[in-house]
Amino acid sequence: MTRVSRAPDDHTTMSSQSFISFAGVSKSYDGVHSVVEGLDLDVARGEFVSLLGPSGSGKTTTLMMLAGFESPTHGEIRLNGKRLDDKPAHQRDIGMVFQNYALFPHMTIAQNVAFPLSVRKIGRNEQKARVARALEMVELPHLAARRPAQLSGGQQQRVALARALVFEPSVVLMDEPLGALDKRLRESMQYEIMRLHRELSLTVVYVTHDQNEALTMSDRVAVFSDGRIQQAATPTELYENAANAFVANFVGENNGLTGRVVASEGEWATLQLADGTTISGRAGAELRTGGEAMLALRPERAHIAAAAAATADAARGEGDSNVVHALVQELVYCGDHHRVHLKLAHGESVVVKVPNTQHRDLPALGHTVAVTWRRDDCKVLAAVSPRVAVTADGPTQVSPSSSASPLIAGVN
Structure with a gap:
């Protein structure tokens, strides 16, 4: 899939205008081995950044620390200048989209989308209006009364996306959201997510192991290996100048x-x-x-x-x-x-x-x-x-990578 060209912007260097900031972040479960180590990464407001890497590279753990489902062992994470370390997940103003959709099977589509608003004690009339807008954004208003089992995989993923957007979060996190879809539907959803990112000026942090997906959708890509970022750059820079x-x-x-x-x-x-x-x-x-x-x-x-x-x-x-x-x-x-x-x-x-x-x-x-x-x-x-x-901004100390393979590599 071909990356859609965008006008040049200041998203390549983020240090002076970071909206999300990881500074010296490490995560260890046993106190000996780090699954994430020495992570420094800045994301600008309105930027689409993908965390790309093989299984076990630390990308999902990084996302979970930002979401509040994991706590860093060292370092700090900031959102709009404020530390997130002591805030529980539901107070972080972050929307989340998972690969398995995580929809409630006993609720209608409208009720699923309204759930984050109910948790936040939003009034009934306001809930109704916001749910209608969210379903319009993902082009599913006609399915509001159905239940998840009556929808296709692609439709369910769009409902999950609407639910993540309905309370107008500062950041949307996506953990391999298209991994369960077939190729044609996956490509269609890529364009759908890109459209919403552009139209709503969303700040998106997106986890994937699919290199084509990352190159297609992202303003920048951070490539992970062994818990460290090997390179963070635009898709063109990554591909042409590894x-x-x-x-x-x-x-x-x-x-x-x-x-x-x-x-x-x-x-x-x-x-x-x-x-x-x-x-x-x-x-x-x-x-x-x-x-x-x-x-x-x-x-x-x-x-x-x-x-x-x-x-x-x-x-x-x-x-x-x-x-x-x-x-x-x-x-x-x-x-x-x-x-x-x-x-x-x-x-x-x-x-x-x-x-x-x-x-x-x-x-x-x-x-x-x-x-x-x-x-x-x-x-x-x-x-x-x-x-x-x-x-x-130049090189910073990070990590060794595996030795070069003499054969073709990188084919999913």
Whole structure:
């Protein structure tokens, strides 16, 4: 799913205008192992921030601490400048949407949506008016008298969203709300949530393990691993300029070619593969000559050419600056493109996406071809990432990430 473009704003650097603030937040259940450690994150009013990561990375625990269902072991959480640590969940002015909807089966849809208003002792007439507005927002006013069991999964999720919005909270938290829906319905609900975020200027913190969902919907994405933020940035920055090997492998698809750094000077670095081939790209942080590294290359950035022609172009300094030779092992039809699976001489695998407008140029199985790409379309990253998380304000101490994988990664 393609991210909807938005006008540039100040959401990239939040420190001077944070609405939600995590400062040095850690959470441990046994006093020894931290499930969240040293968390620093600011969210602006009206911003849509996704917490993205694999299972057990700390993203849901972070959301639960903000909601008031968990308490931080260390650090503080603020909303609009006020500490939340001592406030129970029902006093935090926060709406919550869960994956399992959490609707009351014995109540009508209208009664479910009205429940947060009843808890807050809102008058009956005001309740009726607010429920009507909330159901209009999610385009379900005609189902007010039905019960949850009479609705589809997508309709139930829209009811849960209406219930979270009906009392006009300062913040809406969403914990993998679309995880139980099928692909078509999930994409429809993504646009629905984006529409409400835009029209109501909502502040949204959204937890997901689905990278495409995070890239599509968010103003910024914080990528979690091992209880720490590896990188917090715009979707474009995450995808095009990963801070470390973990982010490159987790966000989107990545060809990770591993080798040793033979040169690193200024903005460029050169990597030598196991078969002696040298390739170059933009230099990441913490590279050292002789050290292990990974060149991160997106499958759509690579191209397939006749081996002899590509080698001649490279020798003349023409065309793409990187060339590797590989054996075509598999051609996979994916609708709008083909995936060409190739193996390099030293055993590493590469995948190239070829648009179907170029299907006549597909190589034959078993043939050796050249895979080419420009050096500014890839990045050389330390194989074991440094203990940093990168934001728009620069690096801050955070955590190690897993070592780079030489294979395609990040496919859900």
